[in-house]
Amino acid sequence: MSDTKTNSIKGKTAKELNVKPIFLESGLEVNPIYTAAEIKDSGIKYEMPGEYPFTRGIHPAMYRNQPFTIRQYAGFASPEETNERFQFLIKNGQSGLNVAFDLPTQCGLDSDDPKAFGEVGRVGMSIDTLADFEIAFENIDLDKITVSLTINGTAIILIAMYIAMAEKAGYDISKLRGTAQNDILKEFIGRGTWIFPVDKSVKLVVDTIEYCAQHVPKYSPVSVCGYHIRESGANPIQEMAYAFCIAKAYTDGALERGISIDDFASRLSFNFDIYGNLFEQVAKFRGGRRLWAKIIREEYHAKKDSSCWLRMIAGGGGGGLTKEQPENNIVRSAYYALISALSGTQTMALCSYDEAYTIPTEHSAEISLRTMQIMIHEMGICDTVDPLGGSYYVESLTDKFEEEIKKEMKTVEKWDGIINAVATGKIQESVSKQAYVREMGVQTGKIPKVGVNIFTREEEAKDVEFHPYDPKTADTQIEKLNKIKAARNDAKVMDCLGAVKQDALNNKNLMPSIITAVKEYCTVGEIVTVMKEVYGEFKEPIFF
Amino acid sequence: MKILLAKPGLDGHDVGVKVLAHGLIDAGFQVVYTGLRKTIEEIADIAVHNKVDIIGMSILSGTHLILAQKMKEVLQERKLNIPWFVGGNIPAKDIEELKIIGASQAFSTGSKVAEVVAYFNTIKITA
Numbered sequence: 001m002s003d004t005k006t007n008s009i010k011g012k013t014a015k016e017l018n019v020k021p022i023f024l025e026s027g028l029e030v031n032p033i034y035t036a037a038e039i040k041d042s043g044i045k046y047e048m049p050g051e052y053p054f055t056r057g058i059h060p061a062m063y064r065n066q067p068f069t070i071r072q073y074a075g076f077a078s079p080e081e082t083n084e085r086f087q088f089l090i091k092n093g094q095s096g097l098n099v100a101f102d103l104p105t106q107c108g109l110d111s112d113d114p115k116a117f118g119e120v121g122r123v124g125m126s127i128d129t130l131a132d133f134e135i136a137f138e139n140i141d142l143d144k145i146t147v148s149l150t151i152n153g154t155a156i157i158l159i160a161m162y163i164a165m166a167e168k169a170g171y172d173i174s175k176l177r178g179t180a181q182n183d184i185l186k187e188f189i190g191r192g193t194w195i196f197p198v199d200k201s202v203k204l205v206v207d208t209i210e211y212c213a214q215h216v217p218k219y220s221p222v223s224v225c226g227y228h229i230r231e232s233g234a235n236p237i238q239e240m241a242y243a244f245c246i247a248k249a250y251t252d253g254a255l256e257r258g259i260s261i262d263d264f265a266s267r268l269s270f271n272f273d274i275y276g277n278l279f280e281q282v283a284k285f286r287g288g289r290r291l292w293a294k295i296i297r298e299e300y301h302a303k304k305d306s307s308c309w310l311r312m313i314a315g316g317g318g319g320g321l322t323k324e325q326p327e328n329n330i331v332r333s334a335y336y337a338l339i340s341a342l343s344g345t346q347t348m349a350l351c352s353y354d355e356a357y358t359i360p361t362e363h364s365a366e367i368s369l370r371t372m373q374i375m376i377h378e379m380g381i382c383d384t385v386d387p388l389g390g391s392y393y394v395e396s397l398t399d400k401f402e403e404e405i406k407k408e409m410k411t412v413e414k415w416d417g418i419i420n421a422v423a424t425g426k427i428q429e430s431v432s433k434q435a436y437v438r439e440m441g442v443q444t445g446k447i448p449k450v451g452v453n454i455f456t457r458e459e460e461a462k463d464v465e466f467h468p469y470d471p472k473t474a475d476t477q478i479e480k481l482n483k484i485k486a487a488r489n490d491a492k493v494m495d496c497l498g499a500v501k502q503d504a505l506n507n508k509n510l511m512p513s514i515i516t517a518v519k520e521y522c523t524v525g526e527i528v529t530v531m532k533e534v535y536g537e538f539k540e541p542i543f544f
Numbered sequence: 545m546k547i548l549l550a551k552p553g554l555d556g557h558d559v560g561v562k563v564l565a566h567g568l569i570d571a572g573f574q575v576v577y578t579g580l581r582k583t584i585e586e587i588a589d590i591a592v593h594n595k596v597d598i599i600g601m602s603i604l605s606g607t608h609l610i611l612a613q614k615m616k617e618v619l620q621e622r623k624l625n626i627p628w629f630v631g632g633n634i635p636a637k638d639i640e641e642l643k644i645i646g647a648s649q650a651f652s653t654g655s656k657v658a659e660v661v662a663y664f665n666t667i668k669i670t671a
Contacts (some may be wrong), residue, residue: 103554118610192556436566544562
């Protein structure tokens with residue numbers, strides 16, 4: 001059959017076949033049949049993985065060379081416990097760890113702040129001063145382990161601490177690796193650990209990008225998170241569009257400082273969410289990856305291919321899992337892992353099946369790990385690159401996604417850009433309304449969810465459980481803080497804090513003065529306080 | 545009936561509380577929302593200022609017992625007789641404990657909007 005003839009066979013719409021129309025969560029209609037005619041204008045036939053615009057993957061051989069990295073999340077209460085965990089991981093041949101921090105550290109409060117009462121060491125490690133970092137990383141070879149700091153509002157201080165610790169220990173920081181989440185704009189949309197006004201917050205992110213590009217070029221200072229935006233109620237198109245607008249805001253800021261796009265774009269990475277329709281998610285990532293490459297090359301004129309790469313961690317989202325019939329979540333997570341692999345992710349993480357209501361047991365955490373390993377070693381998922389490439393449906397949807405994400409980004413422009421849209425609460429308002437519509441859809445049965453509103457069975461109510469919290473954690477941490485405060489040079493501390501304030505007033509990059517300050521054991525709370533004196537605090541627009 | 549929905553403590557997870565706000569409004573209630581990271585004292589101020597009939601606190605970080613105790617103390621100190629309830633990641637054993645402290649009700653994650661609305665309909669204050 002000739003190519004021309006194949007191309008002339010048109011697909012069928014729901015109307016033509018007289019079947020019920022189906023719409024994806026993103027609002028796009030799905031035809032019952034797609035054919036070559038739908039993708040005849042697409043350049044995909046001539047596109048190779050590892051080549052611009054990277055629809056099919058950022059590397060030529062992708063998983064055939066090396067499977068995606070498995071990186072599970074873990075939180076530990078104290079610097080001491082974190083250190084033990086690092087030692088254990090290294091002994092077992094692992095090389096990366098995500099570090100979670102407690103809420104006072106995330107919000108810029110010291111452990112002895114009255115507002116921190118009851119929260120110290122509860123959801124992650126507590127950091128008051130550089131001493132806590134020094135304990136957490138004692139006897140750890142920083143060349144052998146990559147540390148991912150899950151921190152946003154106080155990221156500039158914690159990145160400074162990581163660099164200061166490495167410098168004090170004699171490492172060459174020009175070779176220092178590691179990552180920080182450091183995506184403050186998404187904190188205003190979901191998760192909520194903002195401190196300063198939106199524009200000042202973005203300025204601080206740009207400070208870290210600028211400093212790293214100049215002094216710590218192997219460090220990834222920002223991981224832009226569509227994940228939390230989607231978990232807050234955004235649809236898959238908005239997840240990508242808002243994340244790209246956010247990444248562009250940081251990029252614009254860095255360019256204004258005179259840094260070249262090729263000196264930092266390849267260090268930006270992304271964190272995305274997976275739940276919902278399989279094909280919609282795959283198209284989201286393939287279309288998104290192509291669009292991001294085009295943005296970086298066509299709008300920002302990057303020369304290096306690596307600047308155009310959409311490097312991502314794409315993991316199974318908690319939003320898709322259910323408290324009802326929790327074993328079903330094992331199956332859901334396996335599909336999410338498949339989606340992630342079919343989308344060409346760099347790193348993968350899955351939620352544990354029992355995470356919706358309890359502390360993941362060692363057993364459930366092992367099932368998540370095995371799910372990914374079974375896929376790598378038994379399913380042939382790594383054998384060939386972009387196995388869905390060329391599918392009429394997936395390619396057609398990929399094209400649509402590229403188009404729709406672009407359109408949604410235009411909408412943000414109409415709101416005077418992402419910084420303004422976040423500061424005025426526009427995005428929060430629309431996302432929260434969608435979360436309500438979706439939740440009611442599930443609760444009333446309009447959106448089918450197995451075990452929740454269809455195929456339900458009587459089951460015992462499952463109890464919620466937390467990591468046991470020892471109130472002594474706070475006492476120990478405060479004691480440690482008091483000792484450090486007594487031992488440090490008060491005059492130097494005051495000088496350092498004064499220097500941070502002066503640099504803030506003069507609109508200078510704060511990284512150098514914060515690095516100096518943390519070396520004198522200024523606390524997170526003290527540094528945030530002087531920054532607040534200059535920048536003020538974010539006034540949350542009240543929307544729901 | 546006017547309901548204050550509040551986010552005390554440092555926990556920034558507000559998807560649930562906002563979903564509930566929409567649900568209560570659709571069910572005909574008046575809703576005031578505090579925004580994130582309010583102290584119990586600030587929540588009491590907002591409650592008085594807006595003349596609300598009941599206060600709801602959304603807490604997902606595990607600090608619900610500490611914050612509930614504080615709520616009881618602040619209301620007592622100020623001689624305020626406003627009923628309050630708690631929603632969030634609440635283990636079953638803590639639901640009773642919260643009621644002993646003084647909460648009129650506690651809803652764990654996974655509670656349906658309709659259940660919470662039904663609860664308010666039963667206690668509806670007729671002005």
